[in-house]
Amino acid sequence: MHTIALFGAGKIGESITALLTSSGRYRVKVCDGDLNAAVRIAQAWPNAEPHTLDLSDKSSVMKLLSGCSTVLSALPFSCNAMIAEAASLCGVNYADLTEDVKTTQYVANVAANSNTWFMPQCGLAPGFISMAGAHLLTLFDHVDSLELRVGALPLYPTNKLKYNLTWSTVGLINEYCNPCEVIKDGQISTVPPLQGHEVLSLDGDEYEAFNTSGGLGTLCQSLLGRVRKLGYKTIRYPGHRDLMSFLLHELRYTDDRDALRAVFERSIPTTTQDKCIILAEAKGTIGGRYVQKTYASTVYHQNIAGRHFGAIQVTTAAGICGVVDLALTGALGQRKGLLKVEEINLKTFLANEFGKYFLDQKALSDL
Numbered sequence: 001m002h003t004i005a006l007f008g009a010g011k012i013g014e015s016i017t018a019l020l021t022s023s024g025r026y027r028v029k030v031c032d033g034d035l036n037a038a039v040r041i042a043q044a045w046p047n048a049e050p051h052t053l054d055l056s057d058k059s060s061v062m063k064l065l066s067g068c069s070t071v072l073s074a075l076p077f078s079c080n081a082m083i084a085e086a087a088s089l090c091g092v093n094y095a096d097l098t099e100d101v102k103t104t105q106y107v108a109n110v111a112a113n114s115n116t117w118f119m120p121q122c123g124l125a126p127g128f129i130s131m132a133g134a135h136l137l138t139l140f141d142h143v144d145s146l147e148l149r150v151g152a153l154p155l156y157p158t159n160k161l162k163y164n165l166t167w168s169t170v171g172l173i174n175e176y177c178n179p180c181e182v183i184k185d186g187q188i189s190t191v192p193p194l195q196g197h198e199v200l201s202l203d204g205d206e207y208e209a210f211n212t213s214g215g216l217g218t219l220c221q222s223l224l225g226r227v228r229k230l231g232y233k234t235i236r237y238p239g240h241r242d243l244m245s246f247l248l249h250e251l252r253y254t255d256d257r258d259a260l261r262a263v264f265e266r267s268i269p270t271t272t273q274d275k276c277i278i279l280a281e282a283k284g285t286i287g288g289r290y291v292q293k294t295y296a297s298t299v300y301h302q303n304i305a306g307r308h309f310g311a312i313q314v315t316t317a318a319g320i321c322g323v324v325d326l327a328l329t330g331a332l333g334q335r336k337g338l339l340k341v342e343e344i345n346l347k348t349f350l351a352n353e354f355g356k357y358f359l360d361q362k363a364l365s366d367l
Contacts (some may be wrong), residue, residue, distance in 0.1 A: 008074030009037035015317035099214030111338040125150035126217030135346035140284035149279040151235025162237035164271040178213035183230035209233035272310030297360040322355035
């Protein structure tokens with residue numbers, strides 16, 4: 001039985017604990033600055049124990065990692081540099097959910113000098129969407145473009161934004177404000193967030209999509225020289241982008257993200273009645289013909305071991321648990337240093353105990 005140190009006892013931390021402990025193959029140290037939050041989660045699941053996390057004291061962090069094979073960070077991206085350093089010093093594997101590009105670059109540098117593996121950006125987007133996109137590329141003789149789209153959406157929106165909080169507010173605002181990496185004309189470049197607006201129709205419902213930061217993870221570096229065009233956009237209900245642009249640019253909340261976070265968390269309710277739309281589209285040549293291939297799937301909120309979890313909780317937790325389980329059980333070979341999610345075979349992941357939460361036979365059969 002592997003012992004995992006889980007840093008972060010929020011909504012995602014709870015779903016990670018649920019998946020790992022209910023498998024019967026993992027023991028989880030639930031660690032958080034708020035001990036009560038850690039206790040609440042640990043008491044609900046077998047083989048889980050609560051611990052106080054003090055990130056200002058590296059020695060205490062390293063003590064928490066003692067006896068653990070891996071540390072999973074479900075904390076804001078700003079915490080992950082120090083956690084990665086502690087993992088390297090303790091000889092512990094590391095995985096996180098960050099969407100922040102600079103943080104991932106820092107983790108990669110730590111990984112280069114470590115004897116264990118480091119796998120950042122392991123959730124839904126970045127994360128699973130990279131595996132889906134990489135799988136599409138294997139179907140072509142030559143790939144021209146890869147476009148990735150993901151949206152975590154409430155099923156019953158009632159406000160003007162047509163949105164409910166389903167995950168990290170800090171991460172959400174970060175995606176809306178930071179430059180977005182793309183490949184354009186074969187070169188890595190950046191485009192502004194909230195731009196590139198387009199209208200989508202999926203299963204008869206209308207959505208919009210626009211540039212957001214971080215969703216590609218390390219794909220730009222992985223696919224440089226292989227595709228002419230690569231991009232990522234977030235899916236929302238129509239009208240959301242314009243209101244966010246008004247808040248960020250006309251009211252200038254882009255210069256005061258903490259204030260916008262306070263407004264959101266005061267005024268926008270959370271929900272676990274949600275869905276996650278996953279859409280990857282590649283174009284290229286197969287046997288001399290120009291062809292389009294699409295992976296399209298929707299994951300809904302559901303029960304796990306008798307408890308209800310939102311779709312974004314399920315997909316984010318299943319993403320990181322699945323890839324970590326594959327690494328720890330040897331399915332990825334003996335590895336050390338930086339592991340990229342897009343290097344993991346999609347079908348291998350979907351066959352995993354945790355990856356099965358993404359399994360959509362129709363999405364695969366369509367290919």
